[in-house]
Amino acid sequence: MTKESEAFALVNRDGLLLVGCGKMGSALLKGWLAAGVKPTAVSVLDPNPSDWLKGLAKEGLRLNEVPEKAAVCLLAVKPQVISDVIDLAQLRNGGTTFVSVAAGTTLAKLAEVIGPEATIVRSMPNTPAAIGQGITALVGNAHCDERQLALADVLLQAVGQTIVLTSEEQMDAVTGVSGSGPAYVFHMIEALAEAGEAEGLAPDIAMKLAIATVAGAGALAQSAEETPKVLRENVTSPAGTTAAGLRVLMSSEDGLRPLMRETVTAATVRSRELA
DSSP states (O other): OOHHHHHHHHHHHHEEEEESSSHHHHHHHHHHHHHTGGGGGEEEEEEEHHHHHHHHHTTTESSOOSOOOSEEEHHHHHOOGHHHHHHOOHHTTTTEOOOOOOOOTOHHEEEHOTTOEEEEEEEEOOOOGGGTTTEEEEETTOOHHHHHHHHHHHHGGEEEEEEEEEEEGGHHHHHHIIIIIHHHHHHHHHHHHHHHHHOOHHHHHHHHHHHHHHHHHHHHHHSSSSOHHHHHHHHOTTTHHHHHHHHHHTTTTTTTHHHHHHHHHHHHHHHHOOO
């Protein structure tokens, strides 16, 4: 039995509780159901359930009911409101693995809310997870064994790729790179489109070109066997147009590398401050 089939068999047997079903919670739930989790195995706590959730309730999903036990309780709400929506006592004593997707919330803070003896996994997804194209970093606390961490890993793969960290200290750098990273890329799209406008393109054409170029390059980098460095070199003809542009972008003094380093450092430092 594979890790995936074992994880979903456990969830179908012992149940899964999802606390909060906004964009991230909904994306996760859709992924779980597509992977074979039965609606009857899922309980969802959400004060404003969507019509989609209400429809799933007709298929056996339990809506706004706390189950007697659950293999996993995934927290898709801020920790400060957890105690307002659920009494965790019965789950804490039932061997439940708690998985949090709350950004910037440390394992220690989660333990204050959930309980010092609880098995907790902290994760950091990014916004493309909403369309199943995210990447999520995760790390477990001292009570989390390999089996429980693997269970959380499989469930978080419902919204994209995952990376298991060796220490929680790495989470701040993850925040600086992939957590905040989509915003950097969105701004790059804005800047690329504005540069096209400055060279005479209509705004809608410049934006369409910029979005498609970034999306296509990302997809190619994801699927190609070559590294991004090799892909860049393949596009760059000596003394050509790309080489002319890269001379500016790759300046060691004020090019993209030093700017990106400064950007990621600023986000990482701020993540540590907030934690």
